[in-house]
Amino acid sequence: MGLEVVFLGLLVLIVVSALGAVLVRGYITSVVVLSVFSVLTTVSFAFMHAVDVAMAEAAIGAGLMTAIFVTAIDRIRGQR
Amino acid sequence: MLQQAMYVAAAIVFGIGLYGVLSRRDMVKICVSLSVMESSLIMILVALAYRPDAAAPIIVDGVATYVDPLPHALALTAIVIGAGVLSVALALTVIVHRAHGTSNIAVVFRRGR
Amino acid sequence: MKMGHAAAAIIALASSAAVLTLTLVFAVTGGEAPQLAGAMTSGSVAASGSVNVVTTILLDFRSLDTLGEASVIFASVACVGVLFRGSRRIGTEPGLGVLVRRSVGYLSALFLLFPLYIVAHGHLSPGGGFQGGVSLAVLLILLTVAYGSRPMATAVDPSRLHMTESLSALGFLMAGFVGVLQGTSFLANAAAGFPRGVPGSLLSGGLIPVLNAIIGVKVASGLGSIFFDFQSERGE
Amino acid sequence: MTHILIMVIIAPLAAAVAGSIAVYWSERLLRCVVAASAFAHAVFVTSIIVYVGDEGSMLYEVGAWVAPVGIMLYADALSVVILLILSAAHVVLVLHTFSAARASRGATWILVELLVAALSGIVVSGDLFNMFVFLELATVASIGLVAHKRSATGAGAGFVYLLFALVSGLLFMIAVVLVYRATGVLSLSGIAAEIDRAPEQAVRVVAGLLLGSLGIKFGLVPFHFWQAPAYEAAGSSAAALMSGAGMKVYLYVLIRLIFHALRVPVIVPRIGVVLLALGATSILFGHLLALAQRDLKRLLAFSSVAHVGYIFLALAAVSRGGSIGAAAAYGAILHICFHALMKSTLFYSGRSMIVRARASATERMRGVGRAEPLGFAAFMLAAVALVGIPPTSGFYSKWRIALDSFAGYGAFPVVVIAAGTVISMLYYARVLHLGLAEGERPPVTGAERTPTAALALVALLSLGTFSMGVAGPAIEAMLTGAAAVLADPEAILAVTTGGAA
Numbered sequence: 043m044g045l046e047v048v049f050l051g052l053l054v055l056i057v058v059s060a061l062g063a064v065l066v067r068g069y070i071t072s073v074v075v076l077s078v079f080s081v082l083t084t085v086s087f088a089f090m091h092a093v094d095v096a097m098a099e100a101a102i103g104a105g106l107m108t109a110i111f112v113t114a115i116d117r118i119r120g121q122r
Numbered sequence: 123m124l125q126q127a128m129y130v131a132a133a134i135v136f137g138i139g140l141y142g143v144l145s146r147r148d149m150v151k152i153c154v155s156l157s158v159m160e161s162s163l164i165m166i167l168v169a170l171a172y173r174p175d176a177a178a179p180i181i182v183d184g185v186a187t188y189v190d191p192l193p194h195a196l197a198l199t200a201i202v203i204g205a206g207v208l209s210v211a212l213a214l215t216v217i218v219h220r221a222h223g224t225s226n227i228a229v230v231f232r233r234g235r
Numbered sequence: 236m237k238m239g240h241a242a243a244a245i246i247a248l249a250s251s252a253a254v255l256t257l258t259l260v261f262a263v264t265g266g267e268a269p270q271l272a273g274a275m276t277s278g279s280v281a282a283s284g285s286v287n288v289v290t291t292i293l294l295d296f297r298s299l300d301t302l303g304e305a306s307v308i309f310a311s312v313a314c315v316g317v318l319f320r321g322s323r324r325i326g327t328e329p330g331l332g333v334l335v336r337r338s339v340g341y342l343s344a345l346f347l348l349f350p351l352y353i354v355a356h357g358h359l360s361p362g363g364g365f366q367g368g369v370s371l372a373v374l375l376i377l378l379t380v381a382y383g384s385r386p387m388a389t390a391v392d393p394s395r396l397h398m399t400e401s402l403s404a405l406g407f408l409m410a411g412f413v414g415v416l417q418g419t420s421f422l423a424n425a426a427a428g429f430p431r432g433v434p435g436s437l438l439s440g441g442l443i444p445v446l447n448a449i450i451g452v453k454v455a456s457g458l459g460s461i462f463f464d465f466q467s468e469r470g471e
Numbered sequence: 472m473t474h475i476l477i478m479v480i481i482a483p484l485a486a487a488v489a490g491s492i493a494v495y496w497s498e499r500l501l502r503c504v505v506a507a508s509a510f511a512h513a514v515f516v517t518s519i520i521v522y523v524g525d526e527g528s529m530l531y532e533v534g535a536w537v538a539p540v541g542i543m544l545y546a547d548a549l550s551v552v553i554l555l556i557l558s559a560a561h562v563v564l565v566l567h568t569f570s571a572a573r574a575s576r577g578a579t580w581i582l583v584e585l586l587v588a589a590l591s592g593i594v595v596s597g598d599l600f601n602m603f604v605f606l607e608l609a610t611v612a613s614i615g616l617v618a619h620k621r622s623a624t625g626a627g628a629g630f631v632y633l634l635f636a637l638v639s640g641l642l643f644m645i646a647v648v649l650v651y652r653a654t655g656v657l658s659l660s661g662i663a664a665e666i667d668r669a670p671e672q673a674v675r676v677v678a679g680l681l682l683g684s685l686g687i688k689f690g691l692v693p694f695h696f697w698q699a700p701a702y703e704a705a706g707s708s709a710a711a712l713m714s715g716a717g718m719k720v721y722l723y724v725l726i727r728l729i730f731h732a733l734r735v736p737v738i739v740p741r742i743g744v745v746l747l748a749l750g751a752t753s754i755l756f757g758h759l760l761a762l763a764q765r766d767l768k769r770l771l772a773f774s775s776v777a778h779v780g781y782i783f784l785a786l787a788a789v790s791r792g793g794s795i796g797a798a799a800a801y802g803a804i805l806h807i808c809f810h811a812l813m814k815s816t817l818f819y820s821g822r823s824m825i826v827r828a829r830a831s832a833t834e835r836m837r838g839v840g841r842a843e844p845l846g847f848a849a850f851m852l853a854a855v856a857l858v859g860i861p862p863t864s865g866f867y868s869k870w871r872i873a874l875d876s877f878a879g880y881g882a883f884p885v886v887v888i889a890a891g892t893v894i895s896m897l898y899y900a901r902v903l904h905l906g907l908a909e910g911e912r913p914p915v916t917g918a919e920r921t922p923t924a925a926l927a928l929v930a931l932l933s934l935g936t937f938s939m940g941v942a943g944p945a946i947e948a949m950l951t952g953a954a955a956v957l958a959d960p961e962a963i964l965a966v967t968t969g970g971a972a
Contacts, residue, residue: 046123046124049124050127053127053128054131056131056135057131057135057138060134060135060138060158061138063155063158064138064139064141064142064146064151064154064158069150072150072151072154073154076157076158079161080161083165086131086165087164087168090124090168090172090189091176091177092171092189092194092197093178093180094198094289094290094361094362094366095164095168095194095198095201096361097361097362097366098201098365098366098369099164099201101366101369101370101373102201102202102205103161103201105369105370106205106372106373106376106458106462107157107209109373109376109462110209110462110465111150111153113462113465113466114150114215114216115150117216117465117468118216118225126259129258129259130255130259132254132258133255134255136250136251137248137250137252138251140246140247140251141243141246141247144242144246145239145240145243145244156634159641163644163645166254166645166648167648170258170651170652178361179288179289180287180359180360181276181279181287181434188276188288190272191272191276191279191288191292192271192272192292192657194289194292195289195293195297196600196647196651198293198365199293199301199304199604202304202308202454203304203604203607206307206308206311206611207610207637209311209315209465210315210318210611211634211637213314213318213319213465214318214614214618214626214629214633215630216319216465216468217318217319217618217626218626218630221627222627227630227631230627230630230631254645257645257649257676258648258652271540271656272655274540275540278540295534295536296534296536296540297541297542297598297600297601298533299533299534299542299598299601300542300600300601300604302484303589303592303601303605303607303608306484306588306589306608307608307611309487309488310582310585310608310611311611313487313578313585313615314582314611314612314615314618316578317578317582317615317618317619318615318618320578401488401489401491401492402492405485405489405492408484408485408488411481414534414535415474419535420477420531420533421477421481421533421534422534423534423535424534
């Protein structure tokens with residue numbers, strides 16, 4: 043039972059971080075919240091026994107895409 | 123129970139992402155929203171595969187029931203495809219910003235006309 | 236695509252509700268668990284000798300999907316390359332302090348082991364070519380951040396990265412043709428005579444570890460070169 | 472076992488990979504690879520046509536796995552027609568670009584080959600999710616082609632296109648999830664066999680999602696924003712490939728999934744009215760929007776939307792089944808083939824006019840008919856065929872569609888077709904008027920003239936739009952076969968286990 047409560051709390055955090063990523067002002071903040079969202083979904087995938095998916099989401103969502111987002115934002119900033 | 127909760131969360135996340143795509147004007151923010159929307163689909167796929175009291179789909183002696191591995195494979199494929207498409211979207215954003223001096227999509231629409 | 240926030244919120248709410256009802260309703264009325272899942276799970280070891288069912292699906296049962304997915308990455312690399320063509324210049328990002336560089340340098344050996352392990356054990360434990368390849372790309376990014384873009388660009392020539400990706404894509408196609416030459420099918424595994432090995436051991440799974448290795452190299456070089464393209468984009 | 476079916480995907484894919492290596496040495500080597508790929512693709516498609524002509528259908532097990540577990544490739548008389556269109560478009564694109572002799576940038580060829588591989592994959596794939604993967608590949612390749620000029624509008628158009636394509640992909644993916652949940656399989660034949668057990672509501676929702684997803688790809692009316700800027704930004708040859716062949720492949724997906732895999736017309740007969748409404752709005756709005764355009768390529772883009780509408784009208788009649796459906800299927804196939812030919816001709820001949828006028832705005836076309844008579848004549852011939860003036864192929868297929876939809880749905884679709892024809896006559900008449908008007912001739916330098924070889928190809932194409940009207944019996948047999956498959960709701964069900972290893 044305890045584990046289920048943890049999982050529900052995790053889902054709530056996922057929703058909140060998704061909302062944050064979309065609504066927050068500022069590029070970098072938004073991307074950081076997005077990567078937090080990604081990490082949280084990774085944990086939820088592991089909960090659901092989707093280990094392969096969790097691994098891919100961790101590497102791509104939290105790692106690679108964050109780096110590409112940040113670089114792209116850096117390029118946009120650099121033009122100003 | 124866990125499965126239903128995951129569906130609910132996925133649907134809400136989908137709605138949030140769609141709201142972002144529809145209401146944001148900044149192309150970077152639209153990319154973030156698209157990424158959120160894609161994640162919601164992965165969540166649905168993972169929830170779809172879930173069976174209570176089943177193990178992860180790696181064959182071990184003495185375990186009889188496993189979660190459905192096929193949606194996991196589909197989810198993996200979708201994640202990788204999503205990453206590829208999203209990086210193209212970001213590249214376009216950089217180019218548009220260089221051409222127009224802004225990443226506001228409304229400008230792109232107006233100039234395109 | 237531009238609309239008022241209220242309208243956007245209403246549409247988003249409606250479609251969110253729609254997705255919810257769809258998934259929940261079909262979860263209830265969709266009937267018993269699909270038999271296909273059972274067939275795939277119980278058939279995995281017999282089919283290829285791989286213990287990880289998801290890997291078996293990706294690289295044996297539905298390997299054409301994986302070829303398509305690898306092609307999408309290839310297309311993205313080509314797209315980003317086309318978009319940033321002519322405006323690439325090696326950056327002047329300075330990198331981080333000596334202490335960070337040293338520690339990242341020492342740690343990178345450790346970080347290198349992790350992707351290699353994931354790729355090599357793709358048929359045994361969670362992970363595989365894609366996950367390992369992406370981790371490898373992330374390692375490259377980490378080194379770039381620590382050492383600055385100029386030393387990295389000399390160490391990892393972007394055009395050589397492109398070439399590596401193309402060659403590994405060719406490797407994937409050639410591995411597929413073994414099945415054709417053996418008289419069965421494109422991308423055939425056990426049917427083309429690849430040994431299944433002892434399930435659970437490192438040397439098992441026939442073609443699967445080979446494909447995992449190829450995909451690992453391909454994804455790492457492909458995504459890595461996308462990152463370097465972004466990194467060195469400097470305008471006209 | 473023959474490996475032709477998989478080779479149709481592998482050949483252009485390998486060409487893209489080999490091309491990306493060859494480009495390091497020389498542009499010429501890359502061109503050789505592309506030419507070899509176009510030739511090989513044509514040879515493979517021809518041998519599929521011959522095989523299917525003899526045997527009726529063709530199956531291939533990728534990785535030696537049979538359908539529900541593995542992915543099977545499948546081709547029948549209908550797929551063969553689409554493959555022929557695709558291969559022809561590929562060959563024409565290669566020939567035209569080579570003869571037009573403008574230095575083409577290497578990477579663009581790689582994207583073209585990837586697009587051809589993706590479209591071939593969509594056509595021969597017998598698996599729902601595999602189709603999705605190839606659809607995404609086609610999307611990424613198309614975006615590269617739209618944005619490759621890196622003009623200010625190009626990147627913006629590419630982003631808007633990508634936005635719509637991503638939404639389209641998401642809708643398709645949701646449909647895949649629902650189908651898997653409802654039937655437990657992903658292969659098209661398996662879905663066709665299991666779909667009866669699924670709740671009717673599920674079929675309705677999935678059909679709606681697929682119509683939405685593909686409607687975005689066609690640029691049907693509520694989703695028409697992306698298409699005109701995309702075609703405006705893309706090169707004319709890329710636009711010809713995307714509109715001439717790509718659009719037909721997406722129509723094929725619609726037919727395969729809605730009519731054959733999900734068998735929607737049998738389970739939800741009301742789909743006919745939906746298709747009719749979508750078709751009618753597309754015809755009217757597409758033509759009206761085309762009339763409002765002041766740019767040649769945008770005009771052609773919206774005209775494509777209208778012509779998807781005609782095909783939708785025919786499909787609406789097909790969904791009625793019986794003899795009406797069988798007759799309407801022939802009209803649909805005819806229009807798919809003729810439109811592919813006519814639209815490609817318009818884009819290629821339009822290119823020669825654009826090159827001469829140094830702009831694609833219609834206002835700048837003043838006097839272009841005198842400066843570039845051959846290209847202009849070819850454009851006008853194809854336009855006449857597309858409008859549907861009697862001796863042309865366009866008249867023949869439109870007439871068939873009008874008759875069949877009258878049989879199915881009364882006078883309403885006929886009125887819509889007539890109105891659409893009048894509007895389209897108006898906008899082509901304006902181009903004709905401007906082209907023949909007295910205008911100061913723009914100074915011509917060598918680079919701005921389209922080479923004679925390319926013009927000859929365009930002329931050949933436009934003559935084709937006429938001669939197709941009195942088509943030879945060989946192609947007639949092929950089209951009848953395709954129409955028979957299209958009208959048969961159990962087309963895929965019948966071949967479920969055939970050819971299993």
